[in-house]
Amino acid sequence: MAHVFPGKGHAAATEVVIAQSGGQAGEALEKAYVQPFTAKTGIPVRLVGVESSIGELKAMLQSGAIDRHVWDVELADVLSAPELFEDLDWDAIKPEPIFPEARQPKAIGRHYxxxxxxxxxxxxxxxxxxxxxxxxxxxxxxxxxxxxxxxxxxxxxxxxxxxxxxxxxxxxxxxxxxxxxxxxxxxxxxxxxxxxxxxxxxxxxxxxxxxxxxxxxxxxxxxxxxxxxxxLNYLAVTKGLAPETKAAVMQFFHEMTIPKNELTAVATIAYSGPSEGLDALLTDEQRRVLPSSAQNRAKQILxxxxxxxxxxxxxxxxxxxxxxxx
Amino acid sequence: MARRQISSGFDMPDNKASVALNAPLVLFLLLTIVVPLGGIFFFSLAGEAHPFANYADALASPAFVRVVVTTLILGVIVSIVTTTFAFVFSLWVLRLPPRAKIIAVGAIILPFFVSYLLRALSWIPVLGFNGLVNRILMSTGLIETPLSLIYNPFAVVLGTANVLFPIAALPLLAAFHKVDQRLLAAASSLGASRAVIFRRIFFPLVAPATLSTTVMVFAVATGFYITPSVLGGGKVLLAPNLIELLIHRRGEWGTGAALTIVLLVVYMSAIVLARRLGNPSRRRRS
Known part of the structure; x- marks a missing residue:
C-alpha cells in the first residue's frame, strides 16, 4: 500500500497524536493499529488521554494550535458538531470491507x-x-x-x-x-x-x-x-489539520480496517472492530463473547x-x- | 484582643517586611481560591439568552432545587450525628489514663491514611445484601430476605459520619483538654452534682468549639462526593454528584457553574446563620 502515499522524507507528517480514553481500549489501539502503522510508515503515533472530546477539541481549535489530530468520539457528537471535524478521504483510506455504519463522512468505526x-x-x-x-x-x-x-x-x-x-x-x-x-x-x-x-x-x-x-x-x-x-465507537479528525498529517491519519485508518489487526485488538479487549472479515478469524469462544461477531450482531439493535x-x-x-x- | 494589639505593635515599625512575608500566602490563596472561583463565576454568567440564563435554568429545575434541599438536610443530619458521637467519644477519652489516651487518639487518626473510596467501599461487605449483618440475621432466622441496609440515605449518613468522625473528634478533644480542671473541682467542692457541673460549667466552656466543629463538619459533608456515590446506590443524588454529572459527563459548564455559585451562597448563609444562632452574646449585640 505504501506507494499510494507520500513516502518517508517527502514532507511527511512528523507525528500523529490521538486523544482517546485510554485503559484497555488504548492498549488495544496501540498494539493492533499503531504498531503496524509505524512499522510501515515510520511515523510515530502518540496516544494522549481525553475526558470529553468535544469540549477539549473546541478549546484546542479556539487556541489555534492543533496538537491533537484524532479523537475518540461517539457518532452523535460528530453529527451534532460537524464543524469541528474534517471530512475523511475514503479513497485514500481504501478500507478493506467494513460494516456500513463504520463508514461515515467524518468518522470511522473503531470498535463495538x-x-x-x-x-x-x-x-x-x-x-x-x-x-x-x-x-x-x-x-x-x-x-x-x-x-x-x-x-x-x-x-x-x-x-x-x-x-x-x-x-x-x-x-x-x-x-x-x-x-x-x-x-x-x-x-x-x-x-x-x-x-x-x-x-x-x-x-x-x-x-x-x-x-x-x-x-x-x-x-x-x-x-x-x-x-x-x-x-459503535468512532475516531474522527480535527478540522483543518495539515494535509500531510491528514494523509498519515488516512493511512492509519486503513490499518484499522484490516481483519488481522482487529484480531490483535480483541486479544486485549472484549470490544471488536467493524471488519467484515474478522468473524472468520475468531475462535468459537470469541464469537460467543464479542459484540460484533455474526451471531451476536443478529441478536442486537444498533x-x-x-x-x-x-x-x-x-x-x-x-x-x-x-x-x-x- | 490584647494579643492582636501587641502583635500589630510589633508589625508597625516594619510594615514592608510584613507585606513581603505575607505575599506568598496571599499569592497562593489568590491562585488556588480566588482565580478558580472567579473562573467558575465567569462560566456561570455565559448564558446563551442572557447572562443569568444559567441561574434561571438551575433555579427553575425541580431536580436542582430538590438536590440542593436534600444536600442541606443530609448535611445538617451528618453534622449533628458526627459531632454528637465525637462529643461523647471525647468525653470518654478525657477521663482515660494518659497511655490509653494516646492509643485512643492514634486509633482515630489512623483511618486518615486510608482513602475515602476504600472506606466507603468497605461498608459493602458489612452492610451489603450478602454482607456480614444480613448473613448473621439470616442465619439466626430473624429475617428471611436480606434487608436493604445499604444504597439508601441512611447508609450515606452513616458512611459520611464515619469518615468525618476524626475531623470532628480532634478539635473537640483539644477544646476539652483546655478546660481548666480546677473550675470543675471547685464546683464539685461547692456541692454541685456531676450533671450540674456538666451543664453549667463544662458545656458552656466547650460550646463555642462544639458549634464551630458542627459547622466545619457541615461544610465538609455538603461537599462529599465519593461516599454518597458508593453508598447511595445512585439513588441519593447530592449536589456534588449533580455538578459532576453536569460538568464531567455532559460538558454543561454553564449550569454546573451556576449551581456551584448558588450552593456556595446557600452554604455560606447557613454557616453565618448557625454562628449567629449559636453565639448568644453576638446575637444580643446585633
Missing amino acids: YSYVMAWNAKAKPIETWAQFFDTEKFPGRRAMMSYDAYAQLEVALLADGVPADKLYPLDVDRAFAFLEANKHKISVWWDSGSQAAQIVTSGEVDYALIYSGRVAYSKEAGMTYNQGITV INSEWWARNRAAIDKRWTEFRAAL
Whole structure:
C-alpha cells in the first residue's frame, strides 16, 4: 500500500497524536493499529488521554494550535458538531470491507460495545428485557446505569413490548413512564462500568444492565447479547489539520480496517472492530463473547446515533429530573 | 484582643517586611481560591439568552432545587450525628489514663491514611445484601430476605459520619483538654452534682468549639462526593454528584457553574446563620 502515499522524507507528517480514553481500549489501539502503522510508515503515533472530546477539541481549535489530530468520539457528537471535524478521504483510506455504519463522512468505526443484561452465576438466566424487569418470575436485585438515559430508553421500550424494528423514533414519554413505574425494582444505579461488574459478580445484585466487555469473559456472571443495544465507537479528525498529517491519519485508518489487526485488538479487549472479515478469524469462544461477531450482531439493535444527536439535550435534562427523584 | 494589639505593635515599625512575608500566602490563596472561583463565576454568567440564563435554568429545575434541599438536610443530619458521637467519644477519652489516651487518639487518626473510596467501599461487605449483618440475621432466622441496609440515605449518613468522625473528634478533644480542671473541682467542692457541673460549667466552656466543629463538619459533608456515590446506590443524588454529572459527563459548564455559585451562597448563609444562632452574646449585640 505504501506507494499510494507520500513516502518517508517527502514532507511527511512528523507525528500523529490521538486523544482517546485510554485503559484497555488504548492498549488495544496501540498494539493492533499503531504498531503496524509505524512499522510501515515510520511515523510515530502518540496516544494522549481525553475526558470529553468535544469540549477539549473546541478549546484546542479556539487556541489555534492543533496538537491533537484524532479523537475518540461517539457518532452523535460528530453529527451534532460537524464543524469541528474534517471530512475523511475514503479513497485514500481504501478500507478493506467494513460494516456500513463504520463508514461515515467524518468518522470511522473503531470498535463495538454493547449494553447487555447480565446476571450473577447463582441467579436464573434471563433472555429478554421484559424478564429483566419481571421480579415475580425472576426474583432478585437489579442494577442499571445512573448517569445516562442513552440506551436505557431503548431497554425500557423493549421491556414494555415495543418490537425492535419499531423502536425509532423512540417514544420518550412511554420509556420514562415505564422506568418511573419500575424504578422501585432497581436496587443500585451504578456510576461506572467497574462498579457494575463488581456488584453483579459479587452477588450484591442478581441482574444488571452492563457494558458487554465488563462481563464477557467472567465466570462469576452470565450474560446474553439478546436484545443488546450495540454502539459503535468512532475516531474522527480535527478540522483543518495539515494535509500531510491528514494523509498519515488516512493511512492509519486503513490499518484499522484490516481483519488481522482487529484480531490483535480483541486479544486485549472484549470490544471488536467493524471488519467484515474478522468473524472468520475468531475462535468459537470469541464469537460467543464479542459484540460484533455474526451471531451476536443478529441478536442486537444498533443504536440510532442520528436520533440521539437530535434529541440528546432534551433527554439529558429529563434524565436529571428522573434521577433526582429516585 | 490584647494579643492582636501587641502583635500589630510589633508589625508597625516594619510594615514592608510584613507585606513581603505575607505575599506568598496571599499569592497562593489568590491562585488556588480566588482565580478558580472567579473562573467558575465567569462560566456561570455565559448564558446563551442572557447572562443569568444559567441561574434561571438551575433555579427553575425541580431536580436542582430538590438536590440542593436534600444536600442541606443530609448535611445538617451528618453534622449533628458526627459531632454528637465525637462529643461523647471525647468525653470518654478525657477521663482515660494518659497511655490509653494516646492509643485512643492514634486509633482515630489512623483511618486518615486510608482513602475515602476504600472506606466507603468497605461498608459493602458489612452492610451489603450478602454482607456480614444480613448473613448473621439470616442465619439466626430473624429475617428471611436480606434487608436493604445499604444504597439508601441512611447508609450515606452513616458512611459520611464515619469518615468525618476524626475531623470532628480532634478539635473537640483539644477544646476539652483546655478546660481548666480546677473550675470543675471547685464546683464539685461547692456541692454541685456531676450533671450540674456538666451543664453549667463544662458545656458552656466547650460550646463555642462544639458549634464551630458542627459547622466545619457541615461544610465538609455538603461537599462529599465519593461516599454518597458508593453508598447511595445512585439513588441519593447530592449536589456534588449533580455538578459532576453536569460538568464531567455532559460538558454543561454553564449550569454546573451556576449551581456551584448558588450552593456556595446557600452554604455560606447557613454557616453565618448557625454562628449567629449559636453565639448568644453576638446575637444580643446585633
